Amino acid sequence: MKNKIKVERAEKDVTQQQLADAVGVSRQTIVAIEKGRFLPSTPLAIKISRFFGKSVETIFLLEEDD
Amino acid sequence: MKNLLFPRQFQALGWLLFVPAFILGVLIINNMIDCEGTLETILNDAAIIGITIGSIFIVCSKEKCEDEMIRSIRLASLLNALYVYGIILIVAVLLINGIAFAQFMAINLVLLPLIYFVVFRFEIYRYNKMSGDEE
Numbered sequence: 300m301k302n303k304i305k306v307e308r309a310e311k312d313v314t315q316q317q318l319a320d321a322v323g324v325s326r327q328t329i330v331a332i333e334k335g336r337f338l339p340s341t342p343l344a345i346k347i348s349r350f351f352g353k354s355v356e357t358i359f360l361l362e363e364d365d
Numbered sequence: 366m367k368n369l370l371f372p373r374q375f376q377a378l379g380w381l382l383f384v385p386a387f388i389l390g391v392l393i394i395n396n397m398i399d400c401e402g403t404l405e406t407i408l409n410d411a412a413i414i415g416i417t418i419g420s421i422f423i424v425c426s427k428e429k430c431e432d433e434m435i436r437s438i439r440l441a442s443l444l445n446a447l448y449v450y451g452i453i454l455i456v457a458v459l460l461i462n463g464i465a466f467a468q469f470m471a472i473n474l475v476l477l478p479l480i481y482f483v484v485f486r487f488e489i490y491r492y493n494k495m496s497g498d499e500e
Contacts, residue, residue: 325430328432331434331495337434
């Protein structure tokens with residue numbers, strides 16, 4: 300599953316730490332999610348999407364083999 | 366299903382139990398402690414219990430920032446530890462015989478918590494290194 304978190308952060312000028320603090324996880328978790336090494340849970344995905352004011356489907360993109 | 370984790374302070378307590386118990390265990394296995402009877406029993410029990418409880422406290426205490434990724438790492442580490450334990454056990458059963466096997470079986474009492482501890486701490490080390498530069 301791909302995500303556009305890095306793009307959204309750049310648009311909103313938000314650091315990984317700020318995003319991590321806002322959604323209640325560590326910065327390492329945000330790094331892992333951005334790099335596709337960790338799949339967030341549904342609540343966490345919703346929190347991240349709400350932080351950027353967008354829908355979950357806009358931030359997280361389902362791939363063919365998912 | 367709720368996961369029960371010990372408070373973070375138990376990690377320090379775990380290390381305090383684990384390190385001396387592990388050293389004691391190594392000394393006992395290598396016959397470097399000369400004692401018999403009740404004292405031998407007490408030392409054996411202290412080593413086994415200390416290693417088991419110590420490693421459980423270290424692994425099952427909350428991390429500094431306990432989030433879902435840490436929980437995922439903890440679960441994955443347990444599964445991987447089980448696989449490693451199974452492989453070691455099978456190899457040992459096939460290759461080790463006699464007195465050495467009895468020694469291995471003594472180590473086997475604490476082998477799973479030990480492997481779990483090593484795997485989990487290694488994964489946490491990799492997790493902490495993942496940060497890189499602030500972006």
